Amino acid sequence: MSDDPAELADQLSAVLRHLVLLLRRTVAGQPVTSQQYSVLGSLERGPRRMTSLAEEHAVQLxxxxxxxxxxxxxxxxxxxxxxxxxxxxxxxxxxxGRERLLAVRRARNAHLERELAALTEQERDALAIALPALAKLGLG
Amino acid sequence: MSDDPAELADQLSAVLRHLVLLLRRTVAGQPVTSQQYSVLGSLERGPRRMTSLAEEHAVQLxxxxxxxxxxxxxxxxxxxxxxxxxxxxxxxxxxxGRERLLAVRRARNAHLERELAALTEQERDALAIALPALAKLGLG
DNA sequence: CAACTAACTTAGCCTGGCTAATATTCCGGT
DNA sequence: ACCGGAATATTAGCCAGGCTAAGTTAGTTG
Structure with a gap:
């Protein structure tokens, strides 16, 4: 458990690379792709304009x-x-679209929940505590 | 800070979706893509066969x-x-190839290190502690 | 030695990015 | 009133990276 940012960067980078793969295959075979699901989620609270959607998803128009x-x-x-x-x-x-969004969300969350349930309570706590820091990455 | 797996799943899913975006743009404009970098890394310790590479990267031949x-x-x-x-x-x-791998690794780590350096020590600690749990996800 | 299996490659298709070029529409200054 | 520039979207054409199906070559086994 080192505080060395270099070592942490190395390990974090490896773990994240793996999780990207996981996220991609988690949705394989589902009725909407990962990106489509993500966009549908942005529309849940009402109409949006194209530019706003593109910005939120960090994508060109x-x-x-x-x-x-x-x-x-x-x-x-x-x-x-x-x-x-x-x-x-x-x-x-x-x-x-709304029905599909909810259905996909249920499936995705059920999947993640199963994986989280397989962890120990300590591990879940550690994840919960680290979440805000994880969320902060990349905002610079 | 809830222990409810459902809520944790929700939040984790949101954060990971964001990090996927981050990782994608981090490598934009670099001399090798994220996947290529990843493959080069697999070759660092010596020759490999195609099947072995495909398996490691969870990809078809x-x-x-x-x-x-x-x-x-x-x-x-x-x-x-x-x-x-x-x-x-x-x-x-x-x-x-070896030179390129090292150069890209330096650039990537420098980037992540800058972001980690912007966090508080507590946040870095939290990440370090949560890493093993994060790595466990998706192994089932 | 014939038939099966294993390791790769090729071909063709899909998603999801990008930039450049093209409407449209709005707004500001003369 | 109108002309020019800025803003909003779309279309076209390119690339990476994934997949399956089909083909080739080389080992293995009855």
Whole structure:
């Protein structure tokens, strides 16, 4: 248990690389991809504009356009217009989209919960304590 | 700070989604991609066979073939043959590949170290303690 | 030696990124 | 009133990186 940032960086980097793989395969075979699920989640509290979605997901606008196109083709979101500014397109969940979001969330959480349940209580505590620090990374 | 696995799952899932984004952009603009760096790292201790690399990186063989092709085109790895079994191809670092690996590792670690240095000592401790638990996730 | 199995590669498809180029629409200054 | 620049999106074309299916070559076994 060293305080050396270099060593910590090494270990953290290895663990995160592994978790990225895990997250990717966790959703394999589910009705929406990881990115699509993530975007649907952004729409849960109401309509959003394209730029806002692109920023939140740290993606260029054209990338978000393509994602939304696919979600729209799948009937999970609908495009609308801003009454005050004809340039902006709004995006919102359809009823089906909301259902799908909840279903996928249930499946994902059930999966993670199973893995967490396999840990000891001490390990879960350690994760809970470290979460805020983990969340802080990358904000600089 | 709840012990409820469901709540922990929710929060952890959100944080990890964010970190995935972070890792992706951290390597943007570097001379090798995240996957290539990862593969180069596997070769650090000597030649490996294709199947072994594919397994370690949780990827199908054809995917690894393509990765190695690119690394070979870039002059970072070289293919060889197993004297005992003509079916297997071995892969090893070239001198340039080893140099590149070390350079990228320095850059990546410097980046993560800067971020870790921005945390408090308590936060770094929390991360260090939670690392083993984090690493355990997804092994089931 | 024929048939099966193992190790790779090739081909073709998908998602998900990016930049550059193209509408549209809005806004500000003359 | 209008012209030019800024803002919002989309389209087109490229690349990385994943997958499956099919093909090739080499060992293994009955």
């Amino acid at each position: 054209p990338t978000m356009t393509v994602q939304i196109n696919r979600l729209q083709d799948a009937g999970l979101v609908a495009r609308g217009s801003d009454p005050g500014d004809a340039r902006v397109r709004t995006v919102e969940l359809t009823g089906e | 054809p995917t690894m073939t393509v990765q190695i092709n690119r690394l070979q085109d870039a002059g970072l790895v070289a293919r060889g043959s197993d004297p005992g079994d003509a079916r297997v191809r071995t892969v090893e670092l070239t001198g340039e």
